[in-house]
Amino acid sequence: MITIHGSSVSPFVRKTLVCLKEKGISYELNGISPFPPPAAHLAISPLGKIPAMTDGDLSIPDSAAICGYLEKRFPAQPLYPSDDGEYGRALWYHIWADNELPKATAALFFNRVAVKMMKREPDQAVIDKIIAKVQPPIFDYLEAEIGDKTYLAGDAFSIADIAITCQFVQMLYAGETLPAASHPNIARYITNHMQRASFKTLINSDPFIKVP
Ligand SMILES: N[C@@H](CCC(=O)N[C@@H](CS)C(=O)NCC(=O)O)C(=O)O
Known part of the structure; x- marks a missing residue:
């Protein structure tokens, strides 16, 4: 049985769970927080972050490593493009979604919601700066990349779409709305x-927003 260790509220944990659900693979979620992680978690996640996955031994x-493993282990319902070029593009969007996009999206969740879990007060100046200065160039790039497409890499739903959507869900969990007026393609x-x-x-299983 595959076990994902982490909280469903994390965008990175969500990415692995979406992959498992899309592939129709049953799994267990071992709900742990990384703030701080239980001591035993360091044995499977040396950086102390979530998610980590165990599959037997x-x-x-x-x-990203987990999603790559799941694709190789469960190749039916592929989530990575078969075309070489589209595969490379999907990897790029995945890396961008994990490293750049969170500065404009998940950072709002961290600074509004997660800080309170850590018994700290949100810093409104930091939040204002993310919205006014950090978001525009990042959203502008994505808006142009999406254009009129449904899928970012190739002609099917892929890890690129999963990784990007996970980060926007996190922004919605922080009380924001999608930028429909300024970035309609993203919305x-x-x-x-x-x-x-x-x-x-x-x-809909998390306590923040509901998708009708
Ligand atoms: N590159 C990692 C990032 C994971 C990550 O940053 N997870 C956050 C929770 S959303 C975490 O564990 N933070 C704890 C920490 O940084 O100490 C991945 O994709 O799994």
């Missing part, structure tokens, strides 16, 4: 993917 930390694209059964089930 095998342990793999990091959502249409994210709204569409949040309607997938995988995303909808996970989002």
Whole structure:
């Protein structure tokens, strides 16, 4: 049995759970927080972060590594494009979604919600700066990349769409709305993917927003 160790509220944990649901693989979620992680978690996640995955004796930390493993182990219902070029593009969007996009999206969840879990007060100046200065160039890039597409890499739903949608869900969990007026392609694209059964089930199980 595959076990994902982490909280469903994390965008990186969500990415692995969406992959499992899309592939129809049953799993267990070992609900742990990384703030701080239980001591035993360090044995499977040396950086102390979530998610980590165990599959029998095998342990793999990091959502990107986990998703790559799941694709290889369960190749039916592929989530990575078969075309070489589209595969490379999907990897790029995945890396961008994990490293750059969170500065404009998940950072709002961290600074508004997670800080309170850590018994600290949100810093409004930091939040204002994310919205006014950090978001625009990041959203502008994505808006142009999406254009009128449904899927970012190739002609099917892929890890690129999963990784990007996960980060916007986190922004919505922070009380924001999608930028429909300034970035309509992003709003249409994210709204569409949040309607997938995988995303909808996970989002509606968390205590923040509901997808009708
Ligand atoms: N690159 C990692 C990032 C994971 C990550 O940053 N997870 C956050 C929770 S959303 C975490 O565990 N933070 C705890 C920490 O940084 O100490 C992945 O994709 O799994």
